[in-house]
Amino acid sequence: NQFQRDLAPVAAGVDALAGALQKAQADRARLQRRVVSRADQERKAIARDLHDEMGPCLFGLRVEADALRDAAPDDTIRDHASSIAAIADQIARVNRSLLEDLRPVSIGQLPLAAVLAEYVDDMGRRFPRTDIRLSLAPDLPEPDESVALTLFRILQEGITNALRHADARHIDIRLWTDPAHWRMILADDGKGLDPDSREGTGLTGMRERITLLGGRMSLSSDGTGTAIEAILPLSQPL
Template sequence: MAFAPEPAARFRHHRSLRWQVMAAVIAINLCAALIALVVVVANARRATQAEMLSSLAVTERLVQDSIERAVAQGADADTLARLPQHLGTFRHVRLRIESADGRVVDVPANPDGHDPVADDRDEVPGWFAALVTVAHTERAFPVVVDGRTLGQIVVAGEASDEIEEVWEDMSALALLALGVNLAILCALYVVLGRLLMPLRTLSAGLSELEAGRFEHRLPMPNVREFAVIIDRFNALGAALKLARDDNLRLNERLIRVQDDERREIASELHDELGPCVFGLRANLESLGRISAQAEPALARRIGERSATMVEIVDRIQGLNRRLLRRIRPMALGHVPLAAVIADLVADFENHAPDRLFRLTLEGLAERYGDCIDLTVYRCIQETVTNALRHGGARNIAIEARGGDTEIVLVILDDGSGFDPNAARGFGLIGIEERISVLGGAWRIQPSPPRGTRVSITIPISAGETGARTQERASA
């Protein structure tokens, strides 16, 4: 039981090898890009954590120094307000000054006045920032004057600067990798097209072999592996051509042997059986004349027996003539081919007087050689016999046209048609063998509205063409 292929398998079977290789390379690149993203994110997280902790350690010392300088300038209510003057700009951290009651007094900004966190959020995609962001770390440093806590400076780790740097580096690397991969894919597409060209050539060559053109040969490619395949293909074509030529020679020899045997049998029937039958008839007629001298009763009995034997002899003569015509017409090779065909059609008319036959002969030479003449005769004989016996045709048209290089036969009938799935009989098989030996072609097909059309083409060899031309010139 045959199973239908899965949809995925059907999709793969309909994709070319070039596109399958390209798809595999693209899939590998996507997997490599995903792995690279995971590695970049992991490294970025570690680098961001290290940078942020390092910045926090440096900032803590600077914040403590700034608090001491601010307190040293005077311990009053404006101490918290003076702290931003002593604090600079720090990377990877944010400062926040809060009063003792938790109110935010000031948030020191960058010298250009922009909030780095807000700017980074605008430039870095949220999904990437969420992947790289590390745990938030804060430390508070109290501002104590004369034992009284005025407020505190909160130092919080901020990874936005490092995330922005990682994003910029990764974006530039991704663009470079995308450009390189596109260039590689384009080059791979062109290279695969050139490398796989022998496969397309091989496919075309296999189509030639399928059509029976075994002499077709493929050029040797530059790729060693393909060269081995092409070399085997050419060897296969040569072997098939040799086998076909051997088969044609064997078939031709077989047909010639069969024709020779038929010729001998027909000659014996004509030269041996014919005279014997004629002698029987002559003796019966002589016996009839002798019986006239006998007694009336005896003469009557002898006459009845003689008449019966004459009928039998006539039937034997008719059977002999039909056998001769079936095996090999004696006139073939002695009279023009057109006359032999006309005699064949006339014989069909005598045996089927209720059928209508129409014969068209045009451009036929007197003779084309024994093999071609007999093939033409057999083709017409077998196709008309099938039309009468199996198709029940009432009207049969026979057309035979001779040209410079081929003979074309068309037999058209209005019978019941044919079954394409039915097994062919020995007659059609014999026609096919004869036509193939001569290098011809034939086709049987329905003929609308009903009936069958048989088309046969028989090529004429150079020697036979010259002989035919000479015969026409002498005529």
């Protein structure tokens, strides 16, 4: 009838709009993913340069300082040479921890489950008074590198925060997938977020990374502990 005929162009217009919106959303998600993976690539390049350029120089400096110390004609020169060697060692340590921050070596080389488990084991050894437990769903798929790095960062920052701020006895981390998402929950039984506390670099960075990958993060807390939940899309079209 006439009414339907009149409405037809409107309906077609709405369909076209919906289509355009969907396309715009897909474009946006793609762009956001590029931002994350570009940033990861840059970090990787910086890490490589630090490793390949700084490493050998520092080693050389150390060898020369040792040689100078051994050949020193007097104590003053020997002491200075020893100081130079000690400073070279210190820079090497800073370099190593920078490298580890820039890019956990094993992400992208070992299965994510192994990288997470190793980190948790290591923290467990370093902080024996806190019980840190990691439950990984069996048969987790292997995420691409930006998702893997994001999940690793959430784990790292979440555990660090619980150890630093919560005074927790237990930290419980679970990672699993539902049909469309990666899901991670990190819960501690500490004192909870102080109402006056401000989000620092840690939580802000976590949230930014998750959002850029099209996911979301929620933080809940009371006097019995804090929980962070992260949800990331499972499939990441590039």
